[in-house]
Amino acid sequence: xxxxxxxxxxxxxxxxxxxxxxxxxxxxxxxxxxxxxxxxxxxxxxxxxxxxxxxxxxxxxxxxxxxxxxxxxxxxxxxxxxxxxxxxxxxxxxxxxxxxxxxxxxxxxxxxxxxxxxxxxxx
Amino acid sequence: xxxxxxxxxxxxxxxxxxxxxxxxxxxxxxxxxxxxxxxxxxxxxxxxxxxxxxxxxxxxxxxxxxxxxxxxxxxxxxxxxxxxxxxxxxxxxxxxxxxxxxxxxxxxxxxxxxxxxxxxxxxxxxxxxxxxxxxxxxxxxxxxxxxxxxxxxxxxxxxxxxxxxxxxxxxxxxxxxxxxxxxxxxxxxxxxxxxxxxxxxxxxxxxxxxxxxxxxxxxxxxxxxxxxxxxxxxxxxxxxxxxxxxxxxxxxxxxxxxxxxxxxxxxxxxxxxxxxxxxxxxxxxxxxxxxxxxxxxxxxxxxxxxxxxxxxxxxxxxxxxxxxxxxxxxxxxxxxxxxxxxxxxxxxxxxxxxxxxxxxxxxxxxxxxxxxxxxxxxxxxxxxxxxxxxxxxxxxxxxxxxxxxxxxxxx
Numbered sequence: 001x002x003x004x005x006x007x008x009x010x011x012x013x014x015x016x017x018x019x020x021x022x023x024x025x026x027x028x029x030x031x032x033x034x035x036x037x038x039x040x041x042x043x044x045x046x047x048x049x050x051x052x053x054x055x056x057x058x059x060x061x062x063x064x065x066x067x068x069x070x071x072x073x074x075x076x077x078x079x080x081x082x083x084x085x086x087x088x089x090x091x092x093x094x095x096x097x098x099x100x101x102x103x104x105x106x107x108x109x110x111x112x113x114x115x116x117x118x119x120x121x122x123x
Numbered sequence: 124x125x126x127x128x129x130x131x132x133x134x135x136x137x138x139x140x141x142x143x144x145x146x147x148x149x150x151x152x153x154x155x156x157x158x159x160x161x162x163x164x165x166x167x168x169x170x171x172x173x174x175x176x177x178x179x180x181x182x183x184x185x186x187x188x189x190x191x192x193x194x195x196x197x198x199x200x201x202x203x204x205x206x207x208x209x210x211x212x213x214x215x216x217x218x219x220x221x222x223x224x225x226x227x228x229x230x231x232x233x234x235x236x237x238x239x240x241x242x243x244x245x246x247x248x249x250x251x252x253x254x255x256x257x258x259x260x261x262x263x264x265x266x267x268x269x270x271x272x273x274x275x276x277x278x279x280x281x282x283x284x285x286x287x288x289x290x291x292x293x294x295x296x297x298x299x300x301x302x303x304x305x306x307x308x309x310x311x312x313x314x315x316x317x318x319x320x321x322x323x324x325x326x327x328x329x330x331x332x333x334x335x336x337x338x339x340x341x342x343x344x345x346x347x348x349x350x351x352x353x354x355x356x357x358x359x360x361x362x363x364x365x366x367x368x369x370x371x372x373x374x375x376x377x378x379x380x381x382x383x384x385x386x387x388x389x390x391x392x393x394x395x396x397x398x399x400x401x402x403x404x405x406x407x408x409x410x411x412x413x414x415x416x417x418x419x420x421x422x423x424x425x426x427x428x429x430x431x432x433x434x435x436x437x438x439x440x441x442x443x444x445x446x447x448x449x450x451x452x453x454x455x456x457x458x459x460x461x462x463x464x465x466x467x468x469x470x471x472x473x474x475x476x477x478x479x480x481x482x483x484x485x486x487x488x489x490x491x492x493x494x495x496x497x498x499x500x501x502x503x504x505x506x507x508x509x510x511x512x513x514x515x516x517x518x519x520x521x522x523x524x525x526x527x528x529x530x531x532x533x534x
Binding site for chain 1: 128129175338345346396399403
């Protein structure tokens, strides 16, 4: 089963950490990436800060084009920062790998993937 | 554990101090209350884990702490009686984003007191909004701790006597505040990028804090092209930090920089914000400057740079800001397109306005070297030396003088 390990946290907090703590976080990511690479295909992305995003909102009425806005608006709560996805034997194994990148500044969600296409495929 | 939490406090500080300043109408009280809340967070969060909305928690706690200390303080009895009815203990709730953005903007704007020297405005913003220690600010400005302490105390007194309306500003007022605050952030970066005095050329703390504040404005005003452009511009400059100074501390000109040292992550992010600003169809000075910096960032080498594009950007910038310095930069681009002789002639019209501007003489010296007039080049470089160049600039200019002297010796 493919699991996604998604990372939530507050944008900017990592950058405010002292260098040695940043290195600590990054070494966790390094370890996870090395471990995943050994198992086969995986995908991983770190997103730019939410402020760099542009929103495509649903059209307000039928026949109209979708609305492009420059949100998201000032939201100080947790942001979606990035994710990993790979094929794991079971939830326990996915959790074991997720723990490698656990840190006080991130909340992780381990969620089974219903369908995946592209570099890793569920089919 | 505490340094993990400190990072959250640092991140929340501008919003928290801004909202608390509105509540208490007093920056010192706001700062003390926030410090109290952080102290409490160190114990409570370690025990129970960090809350889902740290800002709401810190604000509620700080507000209650502030009220407590006001009640105990004779000195502030007057403030308390004035606002007594507002001071109900409050529960953690997510602050209203619209109110929050005006709060932060107001706080930054308070730091931009018109009677304060620009550097004092910057120092205040670093102290109050960014939360840097006086020591860090002093070393950022290369002044003694004692002197910086006095300056900040004086500046704080001045802003306390100056009232900025706490009502929600109208759009025009908001726009004016945003412009003023953005300029202060831009100048904060420049102060770090080209420190006015002392041996080091770059002071990264000031640059990094300016970028952090520019990010804050973008987060608060996501639909404003000007602020997206400002962030893009600062990131593009900052991306060159490792290439700009060599191992001996010598300043490296853009042409001679090792472009593999340019920070690609910063450039990518800047490009995203520049595209956003351009999509909003913003056409201010920052977006043009960012477009110029992006043209350099895209070019694998000086020769592969789109100088015609850069020249046209400078022409547009000059139409917006008809200053001699912008014109000089336009001429520098024209030198690439039409040769050094053309540029030297074009520069003549600026010689009076820019007679005290060391980059004018440095550029003139380099162009004179290009046309082989080394005697005049040496005179131009010597003019730079009389205009208080920074340490790294001195070294670079001395190199140029000796290379021209060498050329003369060969003739």
